[in-house]
Amino acid sequence: MMAGSSILRRRSRMTKIVCVNWQKFISISILAATAMALIIAWIVPYSSIALFIYSSVPLFYTVDQSDAVAAMPLPSPLPPPPPPSQTAFAAPVQNYSSSSFHRPRGSANSSAVVGIRIERSKSSRDSRPQSLVLSLPPDKALAYAKSEIERAPRISDDADLHAPLFRNISAFKRSYELMEQLLKVYVYRDGKRPIFHTPPLRGIYASEGWFMKLMEENKQFTVRDPNKAHLFYLAYSSRRLQEALYVPDSHNLRPLSFFLRDYVVWIASKYPFWNRTRGSDHFLVACHDWGPYETTAHDELRRNSIKALCNADTSEGIFVRGRDVSLPETSIRVPKRPLRNLGGKPVSQRFILAFFAGQMHGPVRPNLLKYWGEEKDPDMRVYGPLPPKVSRSMSYINHMKSSRFCLCPMGYEVNSPRIVEAIYYECVPVIIADNFVPPFDEVLDWSSFSVTVAERDIPQLKSSLQSISLRRYIFLQNNVKRLQKHFLWHAKPVKYDLFHMILHSVWFNRISQIKV
Template identity: 70%
Template sequence: MIYSFDQMHKKEAKPLTDGRKVPFWALPPDEALLYAKREIEHAPLLVDDADLYAPVFWNLSVFKRSYELMEKILKVYIYPDGSRPIFHSPELQGIYASEGWFMKLMEESRQFSVKDPKKAHLFYLPYSSRRLRDAVYTPGSHNIKPLAIFLRDYVNNISSKYPFWNRKGGSDHFLVACHDWGPYSTTSHTELRKNTIKALCNADTSEGIFIPGKDVSLPETTIKEPKRPLKYIGGKRLSQRPILAFYAGLMHGRVRPTLEKLWGNDTEGDIRIFRRLPRRVSRNMSYVEHMKSSRFCICPMGYEVNSPRIVEAIYYECVPVIIADNFVLPFEEVLNWSTFSVVIAEKDIADLKNILLAIPLRRYLKMQECVKRVQKHFLWHAKPEKYDLFHVILHSIWFSRLKQIQTPL
């Protein structure tokens, strides 16, 4: 049988537990998670939805049902421990702002945060990897071990002070870290590294720290004006995008120098690659205008696999071209990135232009439409809105936790 969402919404089940009928939102935490997992596994097929664009999802029915249950069930306990500025001090500006915006909105949330840890389904470690680096790292030392030791000591402290970590070895705990060194700060504590759900911008599978299927790929978002996080968002129609592909930025790492060697500083070519925008170019067209005037925006890895240009491209309705082997794309457990981006293997960089020119116009127009439609899931709002970036990050963490739950036969 096929249900529309409105019909499905009216069919809320009330599970039996110990012979009593209990509303699912009143179940003990573990039972509520088990109920949610069962419900998602049998999610009714949706035929339409006014709020979500089906082509960008692997399975819209599963995502919708999971998200709905998250809204109704999920409660998060935020540890009050930890001194500022490393803890409870969100930084809302710059390329690492994702961790700060999530922290701010999570701590402000009346819907998801809970004061009683016994009611919690998840436990949040509210530290900033960026501020941890600023506070602990010795510039020029090339030694990031002190960051890992600091976080190890913090986890040891909360595990001795509270009973919650030890119940499941930290598997119902999570952290959100966007700085490149976020993964490495977890390496001195075995349970933190292996069990805890890590939402990381540096979601690199080749290093053995990020664990696909458990950990979450956190989008890296550049926020220039915290009071106006949505400034400049929007794009142009295809007829106003004369540039085939564009990149401007630093040339570190193993990918970007190759791009520069092949197409560097060709201000007239189809592919425009700049170490930085020359003044003679930027006077006529800014960085943002270049992205809005390009059909494809190249998003190459730097020293690490993550790049803020992926979300920038989505903001400016430019199809992202992602070049970063071993990178787990944000929300790829629910989003089908092939509908709104192009992923190119590092070995194929020399063939970049041919790959992009081979994409038929009809397919490109569909991809750009998908970029526009998926944009809502990558936006920060001072007050979170349904399906926005705060909610979708939280959903990925919730979804990861549900995957850990064993369903009895």
């Protein structure tokens, strides 16, 4: 009996020990599972769950292979964009396996999708490629920009841009974005006033002055270290040069060209940047009629530099389409209010078919007056200087606001301030200048908001204008109104305004010359 009871007591103690050990095991298991769950919760957001969380973020350029890319003919030697199947995100990526690329949720099976694998977080994904691009030296940054423009994602319209105005809205938008992101301009502070750094802000040559003023005040694009610059600005005024050095009635422009030649020689001897590219990354902005001729005494200035000129005449061998920029000639009457008198009457209140008034400069205007002047036709209001009896009943500006077409014949030179005036007053411009390259021709489609008439066709001018249907005219006139924002000066520049459009064309044409 004693032996049996001792055995029972030992079994009881063992049962208790086993029960206690089992409870500890369960507790430890629960703690281990909890710890494992916490570890997984910490790791997973940086791997597969991130793909789910960020699947709605636009990480990829998606190009439908069934669509054709509307290719703007970029200035030579820039080749046309590749077919959609070759369109790729051009950031520097490498060593990706097939699992590194993911199709965005909801994308079509026929779409070619190229993306970048998410590695840690949205902020690191966004900042790393941009920081790499911003750290590129100027020449490589330009090559990168050219590649990006050639492969611009296809868009058909934009909230801030009206597609019919552009040769290729996709290329323009991407180029403009890259300009805002990358472009740095070094402004030479050398040169004495008033020829340098004294901008004329009034009159028909005001474009060069407004650009100079806004460029020198700008903090976004200008840089103090010239080694970081993509472009170099020669901040001289062709108008001030003419006022300072031209001898009236001498018909001798050589002192003006010699002065500018000597300035460039001095710049090239003081800094290494001109000789590095022979001036191809330097630009000037000149609106006076003599601006092209002022560059002729220095061969590299004439042949290599980017010249933004109001007198954009291709027949003289100075202005080169695709390298140089056609500068709009804006007539500013009150510098403190450059946007006064904007707007015009609706189509139903434009009772004049065509209007022109101005000095009889050059051979084209007298011919225009010969066929349509002296009130030969009530639909065609063509004058020399606007007669006082006419101006008393209706001013020059009100004539433009009341006309369907505003005639813009060349004077002594091909350019005319009436083109921009017509845009300001919402009148469809009619350009009569055979060798003229209209402003921003590298990106704007002038056929969508203007009419071009050959000089020899002036006798048929009225019939040519009447042949334009009302539907077509409304399309043109509506586009003129949509275009207006791109030709406005602001004391503080705004996106896509005239300052930015000029700078963009200089940037765009510089990129077009890059050989990759």
